[in-house]
Amino acid sequence: MVNPVLLIRSQDNDIDSIALRKLGIPTFIDPYVEITAASDQSAGLKLMELLRSSQCWLIATSRNSIRYWAELVGETQFRTELETNAHLKFAAIGAATAQALRDYGALEIFLPSDSKAEVLGQELALHDPKSLALIPGGNLALPNLSAILRSSGWSVHTAEVYRTSRVRREPQSADILRDGAFSAVLLRSPSAVDALTYFVSKPQVPLVCAGSTTAAAVQAHGLQVAAISAQPTPEAVAETIHSLIFH
Numbered sequence: 518m519v520n521p522v523l524l525i526r527s528q529d530n531d532i533d534s535i536a537l538r539k540l541g542i543p544t545f546i547d548p549y550v551e552i553t554a555a556s557d558q559s560a561g562l563k564l565m566e567l568l569r570s571s572q573c574w575l576i577a578t579s580r581n582s583i584r585y586w587a588e589l590v591g592e593t594q595f596r597t598e599l600e601t602n603a604h605l606k607f608a609a610i611g612a613a614t615a616q617a618l619r620d621y622g623a624l625e626i627f628l629p630s631d632s633k634a635e636v637l638g639q640e641l642a643l644h645d646p647k648s649l650a651l652i653p654g655g656n657l658a659l660p661n662l663s664a665i666l667r668s669s670g671w672s673v674h675t676a677e678v679y680r681t682s683r684v685r686r687e688p689q690s691a692d693i694l695r696d697g698a699f700s701a702v703l704l705r706s707p708s709a710v711d712a713l714t715y716f717v718s719k720p721q722v723p724l725v726c727a728g729s730t731t732a733a734a735v736q737a738h739g740l741q742v743a744a745i746s747a748q749p750t751p752e753a754v755a756e757t758i759h760s761l762i763f764h
Contacts, residue, residue: 520700522758523690523722525549526709527681528581533703536755542762545699547690549712553680554585555656560676561589564651565598567674572604573649574627574641575618578634578662579610583617585679586653596621606645610637611749632728632749638665647671656680657708659730683712697721700762701743703754707734714738723761727754 521543524530527550534544555561564586568575577583587595599605600622607623609615611632618626627644629637638661641650647670652663656677663673693699694717701723704710710731713720723743726732732742746757 521545523699523702526705527552532751536751540755540759547688549688550708551684552581555677555679558589561586561678564676565590568651571649573651574606574608576650576652577609577614577618580614580617581679582653589678599623608641634662638662642669653678681708683715687716691716694720701725701758704731710734725758
């Protein structure tokens, strides 16, 4: 019998769970991080003012950045702007994030050849030199994308619209993790790595990462990465875990 795979991100674990269960792998969902709206909403509101008044790119780096920004300014108003603003262009770091934009009416969305902030910045700068970028994000957003665009002559405005933090109480799965009773842990962000190691400094199970940035965070904690998915999609990650377990 296969032990379950532990899924610890704050939201959307059910999507990964479905993909894994299709391959015969059980899962255990127990978030180690939580996401809340930013307490100071002024930056998000100012970003919306820029969106309305400027010819610009709206760049989505996560589904949460779009969800929480839409909630902040009002979902109806947000949808109207995305559907009707003729001066607005869209870019997203990956397919799932692009879908978050489509859910609010965006149509043509620029996607990089690889779902990495560095690649998105480099390819977007080549596609449209010296433009204006609006990037909603979280408190732990990495500066890579903004730095690359600015170095290419872009004007970049960012806004914190949500906050990521570890959960306050130790998750119930922590003791099971210490005993090594999971087939693997799926890690999708550096914040998930930080939360995991806060509660369990030396997890006794394979650590599977959805991308190279998360893998670097695992290694920074002195831990070994068991596998890195070539793509962050639930299907690709599930295949990576399946290969690890049944190799």
